Amino acid sequence: MxxxxxxxxxxxxxxxxxxxxxxxxxxxxxxxxxxxxxxxxxxxxxxPAEMLRAAMDSVMSRRPSEVLQYAPTEGVSEMRDLVAGLATQTGAPCTRERALVTSGSQQGLDLITRTLVDPGDTVALEDPSYLGAVQTFQQADARLLAVPGDSEGLDTEVLEALLRDGHRPKLVYVVPHFHNPTGAVLSPQRRRHLAELSETYGFVIVEDDPYAELWFDEPRQPSIDVYTDRVVRLMSLSKTMCPGLRVAGMVGPAPVLMAASNVKQCTDLQSNTLGQHLVAETFSDAGFLxxxxxxxxxxxxxxxxxxxxxxxxxxxxxxxxxxxxxxxxxxxxxxxxxxxxxxxxxxxxxxxxxxxxxxxxxxxxxxxxxxxxxxxxxxxxxxxxxxxxxxxxxxxxxxxxxxxxxxxxxxxxxx
Ligand SMILES: Cc1ncc(COP(=O)(O)O)c(C=O)c1O
Missing domain, CATH: 3.90.1150.10 (Aspartate Aminotransferase, domain 1)
Structure with a gap:
C-alpha cells in the first residue's frame, strides 16, 4: 500500500x-x-533538423572526445561567444566573460532567483505572468508584487507609485516582447522608464525574452540593457531553434553572472556539452540565423x-x-x-x-x-x-x- x-x-x-x-x-x-x-x-x-543533423555529423567526426566530455560550468567557449555575439547584436555590447550557458531560460530564471532573492524578498512582475516564473519566485519564498499591464506591457507608472510607497523589489521580471500569456510588447517609453527606476531604486531587471525574434511586421526592440547595466538577459533558444537541446544564454553584470555560475555548479555542474556544440556549430554557418x-x-x-x-x-x-x-x-x-x-x-x-x-x-x-x-x-x-x-x-x-x-x-x- x-x-x-x-x-x-x-x-x-x-x-x-x-x-x-x-x-x-x-x-x-x-x-x-x-x-x-x-x-x-x-x-x-x-x-532546423537538417542543419542539426549535419552539425551532429560534423562535431562527432571531428571532435568526439571534446563534445562528449565534461565542460566548464559557464559553458563551452564557442557557445559563450555565440551568446555574447547575439546579445551584442540585440543590445549593449557583451563579451564571453559576461555570458553563461544555461539549461534553458527556465534554469536561468531559477539561477537568477537563487542568486538574488532571499526568502521574504520582494519580486515585482507583470500580472498576469509566465507561469514558470511565478512558480520559481514562489518556490524561493519571494513576496510577489503584482504590477498590472496592458498592450504596452508592464505599467511602469504603477510600478513607480509602488516604489514611492516603499516597496523595494530586488528584481523586476519582464517579458518584453509578445508576452506570455498576453502578447503585449513593452513600449520604448516604458523600457526607458523601467531602466531609470532600476537606477533610482537599485533593483535588477530580469529580461526574459524568448519570443523577441518572432515578430510579424515590426522588428524587435533592443534589450533594456542599452539604457542601464542593471539588466540580466535570459536568452532562450527554445522558440527560435528547438527546446529539446535545453541550451540557452544568460548575460548580465559580471558579479551577478559569477555568483549565478556558482549556484549553477551545485545544480547541474554544466549544461550538456554536446547540445552546446550542436548549437554553436549550426550558428557558425554565417547565413543560418x-x-x-x-x-x-x-x-x-x-x-x-x-x-x-x-x-x-x-x-x-x-x-x-x-x-x-x-x-x-x-x-x-x-x-x-x-x-x-x-x-x-x-x-x-x-x-x-x-x-x-x-x-x-x-x-x-x-x-x-x-x-x-x-x-x-x-x-x-x-x-x-x-x-x-x-x-x-x-x-x-x-x-x-x-x-x-x-x-x-x-x-x-x-x-
Ligand atoms: C516567458 C518564458 N520564459 C521562459 C520559458 C522557458 O524557456 P526555456 O525552454 O528556454 O527554458 C518560456 C517557455 O515557454 C516562456 O514562455
Whole structure:
C-alpha cells in the first residue's frame, strides 16, 4: 500500500509554488486525438533538423572526445561567444566573460532567483505572468508584487507609485516582447522608464525574452540593457531553434553572472556539452540565423493570421488584440457567454480542443474570463477544425435568443 506523502519528510520548499495547473494542462493536451492550443510548444516544422543533423555529423567526426566530455560550468567557449555575439547584436555590447550557458531560460530564471532573492524578498512582475516564473519566485519564498499591464506591457507608472510607497523589489521580471500569456510588447517609453527606476531604486531587471525574434511586421526592440547595466538577459533558444537541446544564454553584470555560475555548479555542474556544440556549430554557418528567422516569422505570421480570421468570422465572443508576434492569443470571453474560462476550457476539452484558462497566470488581476490560445502547433486543417469546435462550445453557452446573432466589436489591444 502506498504511504501518505507526509511520511516522506518533504522539505518546505516542495510545498511552495503550485505546479498542478501546468501539469494538468499538459496532461489533457497530450490525450490522443486532442487538438491542443494549450502548450507553449513551438511548431515542429520550425526546427532546423537538417542543419542539426549535419552539425551532429560534423562535431562527432571531428571532435568526439571534446563534445562528449565534461565542460566548464559557464559553458563551452564557442557557445559563450555565440551568446555574447547575439546579445551584442540585440543590445549593449557583451563579451564571453559576461555570458553563461544555461539549461534553458527556465534554469536561468531559477539561477537568477537563487542568486538574488532571499526568502521574504520582494519580486515585482507583470500580472498576469509566465507561469514558470511565478512558480520559481514562489518556490524561493519571494513576496510577489503584482504590477498590472496592458498592450504596452508592464505599467511602469504603477510600478513607480509602488516604489514611492516603499516597496523595494530586488528584481523586476519582464517579458518584453509578445508576452506570455498576453502578447503585449513593452513600449520604448516604458523600457526607458523601467531602466531609470532600476537606477533610482537599485533593483535588477530580469529580461526574459524568448519570443523577441518572432515578430510579424515590426522588428524587435533592443534589450533594456542599452539604457542601464542593471539588466540580466535570459536568452532562450527554445522558440527560435528547438527546446529539446535545453541550451540557452544568460548575460548580465559580471558579479551577478559569477555568483549565478556558482549556484549553477551545485545544480547541474554544466549544461550538456554536446547540445552546446550542436548549437554553436549550426550558428557558425554565417547565413543560418537570418534565413532561419525569416522562415520562422513567415510560418508563425501565417498561422496567427489564419487563427485570427477564423476566430473573427466564427467566434465573435472571443475578443483579442491583433497578434504582433510570438505564439499566443490572449482572448477575453464576452460577457454574454454563460461560461467562465475554466468552464470554457472544460467544455472545449469535451469537444477535443485543449486551451488554457487565464487564472493560473494571474496573481491579483481577475483571469476568470480569459483564455490563452496557441496557434503554433496546429496545421491549417487542424486550426479550422479546432475553431469549429470552439464555435460550438460558444454556441452552447449563449443565451437561447442570442445564439447565432451575437455582435461584439473587435477591440484591438484590449488585454
Ligand atoms: C516567458 C518564458 N520564459 C521562459 C520559458 C522557458 O524557456 P526555456 O525552454 O528556454 O527554458 C518560456 C517557455 O515557454 C516562456 O514562455
Amino acid at each position: 502506498a504511504r501518505p506523502t507526509s511520511e516522506y519528510l518533504l522539505s518546505r520548499l516542495t510545498q511552495r509554488g503550485d505546479s498542478t495547473a501546468i501539469k494538468s494542462i499538459l496532461a489533457v493536451a497530450a490525450q490522443p486525438g486532442m487538438l491542443s492550443m494549450a502548450g507553449g510548444l513551438p511548431a515542429p516544422e520550425s526546427f 537570418t534565413g532561419h528567422l525569416t522562415r520562422l516569422r513567415s510560418l508563425y505570421r501565417a498561422k496567427a493570421n489564419e487563427l485570427e480570421s477564423l476566430l473573427f468570422s466564427r467566434i465573435p465572443q472571443l475578443i483579442f488584440g491583433k497578434p504582433r508576434g510570438g505564439l499566443f492569443l490572449w482572448c477575453r470571453l464576452a460577457a454574454e457567454l454563460a461560461l467562465d474560462a475554466r468552464a470554457f476550457a472544460a467544455a472545449a476539452v469535451e469537444r477535443g480542443v485543449a486551451v488554457v484558462p487565464g487564472d493560473p497566470f494571474c496573481i491579483r488581476v481577475d483571469g476568470s474570463r480569459y483564455v490563452r490560445l496557441s496557434y503554433a502547433t496546429l496545421s491549417s486543417p487542424q486550426l479550422d477544425e479546432a475553431t469549429a469546435r470552439l464555435a460550438a462550445v460558444c454556441r452552447d453557452a449563449l443565451p437561447i435568443r442570442g445564439r447565432g446573432t451575437a455582435k461584439i466589436n473587435f477591440r484591438g489591444g484590449d488585454l
